Amino acid sequence: MKAMLCKEFGPPEKLVLEEVASPRPGKGQVAISVKACSVSFPDTLIIQGKYQFKPAFPFSPGSEFAGIVKEIGEGVTNVRVGDRVAAFTIWGGFAEEVLAQAEQLVRLPQNIDFATASTAVMTYGTTQYALKDRGQLKSGETLLVLGAAGGVGIAAIEIGKLLGARIIAAASTDEKLALCKQYGADETINYSTENLKERIKALTAGNGVDVIYDPIGGEYAEAALRGMAWKGRYLVVGFAAGSIPRIPLNLTLLKGCSIIGVFWGDFTQREPELNQVYVQELLGWLATGKIRPYISATYPLARATDALNEIIQRKVKGKIVLLLDDKQN
Known part of the structure; x- marks a missing residue:
C-alpha cells in the first residue's frame, strides 16, 4: 500500500510517498481501507513537531478519515469486515490503509459519503462538544465565531443555528464572510478592515456576546473578550493563528465571564458514554442534511503536500479532503 510518510520534522515538502507493508490488526484493532481523509490544521503541526503528540518516525499525518473495514483483530465485536466507518486516530490517515482501535470507529449510514464523513468526526465533534457541553449555548443567545470560514468555524455556525443561537461570524476577507452567510451567519465582521471590539458592540447594542x-x-x-457579555463563556478551541494570546485576567473579573478550554480528544477518552450520545446525534444531523460540511477542494494522496500548504497559507474555506478512491460511496 502507499502512504505519505513523515521521516523527519519539517515543512510539508519533507513528506515522501512510499510503498509500505499493509498493517495487520492486533487485539482490539481494526485495519481500514481509507477512502477519504480530511486535512486539518493539527496535521500541519504534527509534521513540524509542534503538536502535543509526537509519534515515532516514520508516521503518516491525517487524523480524521473514512473508509471500509478490511480486517478485524481479536476481540473486536462492534464492527465487521466490509462495514463503512469513520475514525479519529490523531495520525495515520494519509495512507491507503490504517490501523485504529475498535472503540475509535463510528459506523456510517449508507447515505453519508466517505468525503463528507471524513470531515465530521473531529471537526463537528469538537464543535458539538464545545457549544453544547463546555459553552452551554442556549437558544436566543449570541455566538461569536472567530475564523468562521474554516472547517470548525463553519461547523460552529451550523451547530450554533441548530441550537437556536444568533450567529456573528468573523473572518479575514469578504469572500470568506460571504460563505459564512450562506451557512447561516446572521451578522459578519471582517476583522482585517473593521474594529472587532467596536463592531461587536454595535451588533449587540452594547450588550456583548x-x-x-x-x-x-x-x-x-x-x-473579542472585551466584547463579551456578562457571564459570557470564551471557548478556547485552538491556535491556528500561530500564537497563544496573553489575556489580561482582570477582564474576566469585570465581566463575570469564564475562559473555558475545549479538548475534544481527551473528552472522548474520559467520557466515552457521553461521547457516543453526541456521535449518534451528529450522525443524525448528517443523515438528515441538518449539517453539510463545506469541502472546498479535493486532492489525491500524492498531492497531500499541496493540501497542507493551502492550510498553512490560510487559503482554505471549509475543509480540504484527500481522496484515495474514485468511488466515494
Missing part, C-alpha cells in the same frame, strides 16, 4: 468560539487565538482574542 454570550459565547465566543475561538479556534485561532492570536491578536484578536483580547478584542
Whole structure:
C-alpha cells in the first residue's frame, strides 16, 4: 500500500510517498481501507513537531478519515469486515490503509459519503462538544465565531443555528464572510478592515456576546473578550493563528465571564458514554442534511503536500479532503 510518510520534522515538502507493508490488526484493532481523509490544521503541526503528540518516525499525518473495514483483530465485536466507518486516530490517515482501535470507529449510514464523513468526526465533534457541553449555548443567545470560514468555524455556525443561537461570524476577507452567510451567519465582521471590539458592540447594542468560539487565538482574542457579555463563556478551541494570546485576567473579573478550554480528544477518552450520545446525534444531523460540511477542494494522496500548504497559507474555506478512491460511496 502507499502512504505519505513523515521521516523527519519539517515543512510539508519533507513528506515522501512510499510503498509500505499493509498493517495487520492486533487485539482490539481494526485495519481500514481509507477512502477519504480530511486535512486539518493539527496535521500541519504534527509534521513540524509542534503538536502535543509526537509519534515515532516514520508516521503518516491525517487524523480524521473514512473508509471500509478490511480486517478485524481479536476481540473486536462492534464492527465487521466490509462495514463503512469513520475514525479519529490523531495520525495515520494519509495512507491507503490504517490501523485504529475498535472503540475509535463510528459506523456510517449508507447515505453519508466517505468525503463528507471524513470531515465530521473531529471537526463537528469538537464543535458539538464545545457549544453544547463546555459553552452551554442556549437558544436566543449570541455566538461569536472567530475564523468562521474554516472547517470548525463553519461547523460552529451550523451547530450554533441548530441550537437556536444568533450567529456573528468573523473572518479575514469578504469572500470568506460571504460563505459564512450562506451557512447561516446572521451578522459578519471582517476583522482585517473593521474594529472587532467596536463592531461587536454595535451588533449587540452594547450588550456583548454570550459565547465566543475561538479556534485561532492570536491578536484578536483580547478584542473579542472585551466584547463579551456578562457571564459570557470564551471557548478556547485552538491556535491556528500561530500564537497563544496573553489575556489580561482582570477582564474576566469585570465581566463575570469564564475562559473555558475545549479538548475534544481527551473528552472522548474520559467520557466515552457521553461521547457516543453526541456521535449518534451528529450522525443524525448528517443523515438528515441538518449539517453539510463545506469541502472546498479535493486532492489525491500524492498531492497531500499541496493540501497542507493551502492550510498553512490560510487559503482554505471549509475543509480540504484527500481522496484515495474514485468511488466515494
